[in-house]
Amino acid sequence: MQSNPIGVFDSGVGGTSIWKEIHKLLPLENTIYLADSANAPYGEKSTEEIIQLSVKNTELLLSYNCKLIVVACNTATTNAIKYLRNTYADVSFIGIEPAIKPAVLQSNSKTVGVLATKGTLSSSLFHSTVKSHAEGIKIIEKEGKGLVPLIEAGKASSKETKTLLKTFLAPMLAHNIDYLVLGCTHYPYLVPVLKELLPKHVNIIDSGEAVARQTKAVLTKNSLLNTLNNKSSHRFYTNADVPILKSFLTEVKSTINVVYLDF
Structure with missing residues (x-):
């Protein structure tokens, strides 16, 4: 064995x-x-x-x-x-599971962004995780619609991907997140692009x-x-x-x- x-x-x-x-x-x-x-x-x-x-x-x-x-x-x-x-x-x-707990524990702005799929964000397990670990923390959720097909096609760094990410990140940055939780195993391949688009004080975390x-x-x-x-x-x-x-x-x-x- x-x-x-x-x-x-x-x-x-x-x-x-x-x-x-x-x-x-x-x-x-x-x-x-x-x-x-x-x-x-x-x-x-x-x-x-x-x-x-x-x-x-x-x-x-x-x-x-x-x-x-x-x-x-x-x-x-x-x-x-x-x-x-x-x-x-x-x-x-x-x-x-999305790394909500470590992000929440380390956040200074008390505002954490979560980029994930619809299936994850709508699940009971995700909601129970947020409820258990994110008391007093504002969680800004965003569905990364369209990102997985682009990554699957080898287009993680494409102009289309960057345009989508800018749209998804805008409301998070408007709420002053200091942690971005990647709630999909495809998304770590977006880290180079995310680092280009995010302010330096925003930390990216995955599982x-x-x-x-x-x-x-x-x-x-x-x-x-x-x-x-x-x-x-x-x-x-x-x-x-x-x-x-x-x-x-x-x-x-x-x-x-x-x-x-x-x-």
Whole structure:
């Protein structure tokens, strides 16, 4: 079991931002990544559709004997992870939630911006997280409509993306945010553009490192950390564009295998 892979899935390429953090912290672990780009974005689908897609991805990862599954998608976590945990009681799932708590704790202006998908912002889990951690803090929510398709198309730095971001950021800046929470695993790929558009005092925060630490903690608790091999293997499957997925992994030094799979 120790050498079995960690499974990771997302509604496309965005979850590679999470995968990189996991790989950096746990370089000996074997991994399998599913980029469900053919069905992106999840954020505009119904809860029932999101659950159905999450089950499909989970079943495929379990067929590859994954020892733990990371739901590297905010929308899938907020809408489907409870169902997954109830349905697959013997499987450990690591979810992604917007990093509201650390942003709130560190904010001096007491105003925090959240850029996320419709599916995340409208979920009960998101609202309960805000209610639990953001008392006395003004949360400026904005749906990043249109951003995921642009990132999926390899256009994270395009003029169209910058125009959208300016529109989404304007009301946040008008309320003097000092933290911007990225509530979608695709959005870390927008950080270079966001740094161009945001004042220097605005901090950008996402969930990647926290997810990697939680993954390690759960593996350690269950005695599943891989200490058996010196060279890890990494398989990436996409049901859309292989070159696009590869382009998000160019700086990864480990050997990776990116292939098309109809799932």
